[in-house]
Every structure is written in C-alpha cells, then in structure tokens.
Amino acid sequence: MENFTFWTPTKYVFGRGVEMQAGQLTASMLARKVLIVYGGHSAEASGLLGRVRESLTEADVEWRELGGIRPNPTDDKVREGIEMMRADGLEALLAVGGGSVIDTAKAIAAGVPYEGDFWDFFEGKAEIGDTLPLGVILTIPAAGSEGSGNSVITKIDGKVKISIRTEVALRPKFALMNPELTFTLPPYQTACGIADMMAHIFERYFSDTPCVEITDRVAEGVLMAIIEEAPKVMANPTDYDARANIMWSGTLAHNGVCGTGRKEDWASHAMEHEISAVYDVAHGAGLSVVFPAWMTFMAKNHPEKGAQLARRIWGVTEADDHKAAIEGVMKLKQFFKDLGLPVTMDELGVKEPDIDLLVERLHRNKGAVIGGYYPLTSTETRLIYQLTL
Amino acid sequence: MENFTFWTPTKYVFGRGVEMQAGQLTASMLARKVLIVYGGHSAEASGLLGRVRESLTEADVEWRELGGIRPNPTDDKVREGIEMMRADGLEALLAVGGGSVIDTAKAIAAGVPYEGDFWDFFEGKAEIGDTLPLGVILTIPAAGSEGSGNSVITKIDGKVKISIRTEVALRPKFALMNPELTFTLPPYQTACGIADMMAHIFERYFSDTPCVEITDRVAEGVLMAIIEEAPKVMANPTDYDARANIMWSGTLAHNGVCGTGRKEDWASHAMEHEISAVYDVAHGAGLSVVFPAWMTFMAKNHPEKGAQLARRIWGVTEADDHKAAIEGVMKLKQFFKDLGLPVTMDELGVKEPDIDLLVERLHRNKGAVIGGYYPLTSTETRLIYQLTL
Numbered sequence A, B: 001m002e003n004f005t006f007w008t009p010t011k012y013v014f015g016r017g018v019e020m021q022a023g024q025l026t027a028s029m030l031a032r033k034v035l036i037v038y039g040g041h042s043a044e045a046s047g048l049l050g051r052v053r054e055s056l057t058e059a060d061v062e063w064r065e066l067g068g069i070r071p072n073p074t075d076d077k078v079r080e081g082i083e084m085m086r087a088d089g090l091e092a093l094l095a096v097g098g099g100s101v102i103d104t105a106k107a108i109a110a111g112v113p114y115e116g117d118f119w120d121f122f123e124g125k126a127e128i129g130d131t132l133p134l135g136v137i138l139t140i141p142a143a144g145s146e147g148s149g150n151s152v153i154t155k156i157d158g159k160v161k162i163s164i165r166t167e168v169a170l171r172p173k174f175a176l177m178n179p180e181l182t183f184t185l186p187p188y189q190t191a192c193g194i195a196d197m198m199a200h201i202f203e204r205y206f207s208d209t210p211c212v213e214i215t216d217r218v219a220e221g222v223l224m225a226i227i228e229e230a231p232k233v234m235a236n237p238t239d240y241d242a243r244a245n246i247m248w249s250g251t252l253a254h255n256g257v258c259g260t261g262r263k264e265d266w267a268s269h270a271m272e273h274e275i276s277a278v279y280d281v282a283h284g285a286g287l288s289v290v291f292p293a294w295m296t297f298m299a300k301n302h303p304e305k306g307a308q309l310a311r312r313i314w315g316v317t318e319a320d321d322h323k324a325a326i327e328g329v330m331k332l333k334q335f336f337k338d339l340g341l342p343v344t345m346d347e348l349g350v351k352e353p354d355i356d357l358l359v360e361r362l363h364r365n366k367g368a369v370i371g372g373y374y375p376l377t378s379t380e381t382r383l384i385y386q387l388t389l
Helices: A018-030 A048-058 A075-088 A099-111 A187-205 A213-235 A240-254 A267-279 A283-301 A304-313 A321-338 A355-366 A378-387 B018-030 B048-058 B075-088 B099-111 B187-205 B213-235 B240-252 B267-279 B283-301 B304-313 B321-338 B355-366 B378-387
Strands: A004-014 A033-038 A062-066 A092-097 A134-138 A150-155 A160-165 A174-177 B004-014 B033-038 B062-066 B092-097 B134-138 B150-155 B160-165 B174-177
Touching: A004 A018, A004 A240, A018 A048, A018 A092, A018 A134, A018 A174, A033 A048, A033 A075, A033 A099, A048 A062, A048 A092, A062 A075, A075 A099, A075 A150, A092 A099, A099 A134, A099 A150, A160 A267, A160 A355, A174 A240, A187 A213, A187 A240, A187 A267, A187 A283, A213 A240, A213 A304, A213 A321, A213 B213, A213 B240, A240 B213, A267 A283, A267 A355, A267 A378, A283 A304, A283 A321, A283 A378, A304 A321, A355 A378, B004 B018, B004 B240, B018 B048, B018 B092, B018 B134, B018 B174, B033 B048, B033 B075, B033 B099, B048 B062, B048 B092, B062 B075, B075 B099, B075 B150, B092 B099, B099 B134, B099 B150, B160 B267, B160 B355, B174 B240, B187 B213, B187 B240, B187 B267, B187 B283, B213 B240, B213 B304, B213 B321, B267 B283, B267 B355, B267 B378, B283 B304, B283 B321, B283 B378, B304 B321, B355 B378
Parallel strands: A004 A174, A033 A062, A033 A092, A092 A134, A134 A174, B004 B174, B033 B062, B033 B092, B092 B134, B134 B174
Antiparallel strands: A004 B004, A150 A160, B150 B160
C-alpha cells in the first residue's frame, strides 16, 4: 500500500426535503451574499429553484443567479461567473445541479481570488490557492463532484477538455442530496450517470499497487450496489430507495474512498474527454463505449485486475485470468446495453470517428504516455479507440 | 433508506514516517501550545514520543504531557488533563496512542471550555458545545476513535462505562497513521483490535432499515478485507501491507461510512461495556465473547441480516435463514479462536460471571430496552449473557 492523504471535509446532508436546509447551511457555513449557479430550465420548472430562493430568503441570504450551464461546461460561463461575483462582491457559491454546474462553480470559486485567468489552473500554470466557499444541491448523481476536489472544464477555443484535481481546495463545504430530485431525470441521463460513477471506481480499481485489499473490497462493494440498484431505477424512476442507493454510490465512487493507498489509472477518462470534446456526446455514454474497449485491451495485456473484478463482482468462475477478464467485459457490456447505453462509437452516434484526430489530441493534451495501470502510447490508444468501432 | 448526515472532516495522513508531520500539522491546524496525551511506557520506549517532541520543537510548538492513560480509561485522568490545560493556557491536544488515549483527549477537549463537570456530557445532562482542537498519532488500530466523533470513559465511582457520540464536535482535526507503529503490538492486543473493528461494523450492519444495499456492501467489503488480512498480521507482525490494511479498515469501520442511512444496533457494545467495567477485561476480547452470543440469539429470533452476512462474507450456501445465520456464527467463532481470542466468559478469564449484576447494571445504565435491530429487555439480555458461558 502506498502512502496517502484522505481528507473529505464535505458535510453531506442526505434525504427527503434536505434542499430546504439550503438557506440555513449557506448562512452558517458559506456567506450572506452568494451566487446561485444552475443549468437549464428544469431546475426552475420543477420548482427546485423556487424552494432554494425561499430557503435563502428565510435565512437572510442575498443572491444573484448564473444559469445556462450546459453539459461539458465551458470556460466562458466560468469567466461570466467570476465577473459577476467580483462586480457584486459575492462571497460564496451555491451550485444547484449536476457535475457540469458544480464543476463550473468550483472553477469560479478558484478564479475569483486569483489575479490571472482561471484557465491557468487547468493548464498547470498556477496552483489553486484560496477558494471561495461552495455549497451544492445535487440533482444528477453521476460526476461525484459534490464530494470530490475535482473540476472538468472545456475551453471553447480548441475544444480542450481538462480535468484538475485538488486534495481539498475544491471540495464543497456541504452537499444537500435529496434522491427525490432525481425522479424526473430522463432514463438516458440516469444511465449515463451510472456509467460515470462506475467508471470513477474502475479508474481507481485498476491499479498495479499490490496489497490494497481494503480499497479493492470497498470499491467492489460500491460497484455491486450499483449493479444491484441500477436496473431498479431504470424500471421505476420514482423508486426512492433505489434512487437513494444510486445517489450515495455516486458520491462514494468519487470522494476518494475507493482509491486510497494506490496508484490510479484514468486513461479511459482521458480518452473519453477527447471524444466528448470533439463530438459533444454525454460523458457517461462516452465512458460506456471506451471502458469496455480499454478493458478488452487489458484482458490481453495485463489481465490480473480485470480477472479479479470479474470473479468478485460478476460471479465469473473461469480460472484463466485472460478468459475471466474477457468474461467480465462481456458482462459489463451487457449491463450497459440493458441500461440503454451505447457500447460502440456507432451506437454513441459517432458514425465515422476521426481516430487520427482523437489520438493526436489525446497525446497533445495529456502527454505522450497515459495511464497508471498500464502505460499507453499512441500505438495502444489507437488500438483501444479502434476497439470501440 | 433513512435520512442521514455524513460529516467526516478529519484529515488522514497515512503511511510510513507520517508521525514526523506532527509538528507541522499541529502548528498549522491546531495551536502553538498543546497537551500531549499518551498511555504507558511503550510510546516512550519505542522512541515515538521522542520523535513527536522533536517534530513539535522544529515547528515551534510548546507542549506539556499527560501520560499514564490506561485501557478502559477513567474520569480522573480527564479531570487531571482539564486542570493542566486550564492552568497552563494550553489550546489544543495531541493524542499519541489508541482508543483509550484518544477518548481521554476528546473528553478533555470538550471539558476545558465547559463550566460544569465534563461527566455531564456522558450522563446526558449537557450538550457538547465548543471543543478544543485535537490531533492524533495512532498506535493501535481498534477503536476507530481517530476517525469517529465518539468517546468512551469509565467513571471510577460506580464503574460506570458510558459512550457518547457527536456528529462532528469530537472528531480529530487530523490523524497520523503509520502502520509501522503497530509492528510491536502484542498478538493478543492486535487480535482484540480486530474484534473491536469488526464489532463496529456488525453494530451498523444489523439493521432493520430496508433497502440499504450501498451501506451493506461497503460494510461487507471492509469485513472481507479484515478477514483476509487478519491472519497475515497474526502470522507476521511486521507485514507492512497487512498492518496497513488492518489499520485503515479500523478507521472505515467506525468513521460512519458503514452506517449511513439506517438505524444501528449497539446492544452488544452496551452489554460488553458492563463486562469490561466490572471485570476490567480488554474491550475487544469482551466483544469476541458477546457478539457470537448475540448473533446466536438473533439467528433464532431475527435471522435475516445474519443470514445475508453469512452468505456474503463467509460463503455460506445454506438456503434456510436460521441455519445460514448459525453457520455464520460458527465461522465467526472459529475466526476469533484462530486469532487467539476468547469466545466464552471462561476463556475471557471471568470464571463465574455475576449475570444478575451485569443485567441489572446494563438496564440501569442503558435503559429498560436496548438495541436497534431487535429490542432487548432484561429477559433477552440475560439469555444472551447466558449464551456466553
């Protein structure tokens, strides 16, 4: 096991009606003048934004609003938010939405106190220092951003999608998580979220660090819970308990507890980021295409961890590692298909992907070699992209 | 799933040599004048206290010391610490040890800012308000106190052992966890720690709350890791990776992640606290006696969760719930025996336990009915105590 730091100070308040605590928690943990960040019209139409405003008013919290954050969120909205906060002397952020909204709010939180352009953080030109405090009301279980110190933003100029990770600076102060708020998610979005959270675990699970049984077992536990509960939310979108299990799984998938003490991988995320940056597809759907391809490659070249996964979570009994790992990939593909997710580029809606472009962009943006479990150069990433066809 | 709050702000720094960060973390997260709390001479003899002092000196932190904290820690040392801190204007605490040391430091941290006697908190006469900040250097993986908001203290007058639980007030600011510091633990103490952490999971696992798959699976994962790694640490006390797995398992067992969204039980802990209060045995050894007895009772009266546990972590294939649960108890007993732990009062060294006294004390101290999974009156607790014979 490798040395690690695990620091997750976010206060999670989970259950029915918890969004009505937004005002009180904002006043006590964040500030009296905040920027509400949200996405499309559903937050308004569902009445959620109305309830949040009511709760803030009762707690004597002032606010301004920045709406219109879209999936694969872009740098322009971050700059707009930074300017609004500076202009109006706002002191904190309240993100109402899923990963795109939260990631935008995080980038704003880091950008406001910084003299340069916030994109410096994403390009590694500057380290994040002070950040403004951030609270979250989660509406989409997927990205795990409510519990992570991460943010992913796409720069419109050049369609560069970059993820940054901090130990604690970008973690929300609180996250209000009401599973009822996810009842109205369209089935495809629900399924994409499930693929995203499973991918967050896979990225940590596929590790070469030996003797990390505790972290393996916790990761497998979260995966098994997702596998058990996902069909229930697809069959009955208003099944509170199933929604609750999926929502909390998404947080545990990405708050770090599935990755302690080991080297992680993250090549699949890097490969997917290029797909969603170029073709603007849903991140989770891109992952349900990339991950089985990546795992197929690993089954041949480095099958140990895939075989363990197949045996422990999919009940595969095959003794040969390569064959067991392949059986696991088959199970995963079927699982994704049953959720209505694509497992090929074609099914994803990308009829003739420009693999040359994807490979070129990938290694330009992420380096000549990517991945912690098995190092991939452009030779291998090309092969894996081809396996998605 | 029930509504819950999960808030674990402790910064865990885990790995080889991390105790040398004590000074820097104390200076940055706690204060410049601290009270070091520790147990017996082993902390001194091993050189650990020396290294901690060196680290504090380098960081310009002043300190005083309160040693001599014993297992089943007592109220007198808490009052001694409170007086020392007040007299010398100390602002924070650094606990160097296991659960007894940390629990003592927590009680001091709560007691110093309080005008009345700290025992009021344990008797429920007062709510914990402000607490002094606390850092931990863990030397015994067992109680999970490094990551919990709990403290257990025994009042010498009347031998009353009481546990209190706070959401966040008593959680340490940081915990330094170097598995190497546990290499020299005597085998029996190592084994007692393992029983203690398993018990912390069982108390949360045995729940009547339906549809808590994610929490069940995480709890089972931690248990399976412990079952895998425990024989390794017993066979080779200096196996770093096995020690690391056990150490981190002990934290996850009790920081709350194994109990989210459900009613918990805690009857077995209450029953054991009377045994260790009256007979001064090791808490973990008392638990390895009480838990199989409690589970045997449940196998007959409420077998569902025990059967699930048996099938999922012990590989039991029996279809009948009662029989499966009993098979699980047999596996657990054998596991404890293999670790060198007692599973009867006689083996615990309590030749003729006064069951009348234990039952009378239990319900006087903990109420007429105890337990969340299955309510136990004195009729049932007497029966369970008898099952330990």
